[in-house]
Amino acid sequence: RSALLIAAASGIGEELLFRGAILPELVGLLGATAGTLLSALLFSYAHFIGAAARLWPLVLYYTLFGLYFAVLLGASRG
Numbered sequence: 001r002s003a004l005l006i007a008a009a010s011g012i013g014e015e016l017l018f019r020g021a022i023l024p025e026l027v028g029l030l031g032a033t034a035g036t037l038l039s040a041l042l043f044s045y046a047h048f049i050g051a052a053a054r055l056w057p058l059v060l061y062y063t064l065f066g067l068y069f070a071v072l073l074g075a076s077r078g
Contacts, residue, residue: 018043018066019073040066 018039026035044062045052052059 014043014046015069018046019069023070023073036067036070039070040064042066043069 022042023035023039026039029035030038040063043066044059047062048055048059
């Protein structure tokens with residue numbers, strides 16, 4: 001039960017950080033395309049610090065998920 005709570009809190013915290021704080025700042029600084037891409041890359045890198053070169057297929061996969069989450073956020077805001 002507590003493991004489920006920790007997992008949910010971790011995911012919510014990640015979304016608040018990457019889509020709630022980092023994405024808007026990067027979009028403001030770099031524009032929508034570059035800011036969104038950099039946010040997705042940072043999201044991916046945060047999951048594979050120290051192993052990104054060895055696990056590059058997973059880095060790509062997580063980057064695509066980061067892009068998807070950013071697009072969902074944009075679509076939900078209208």
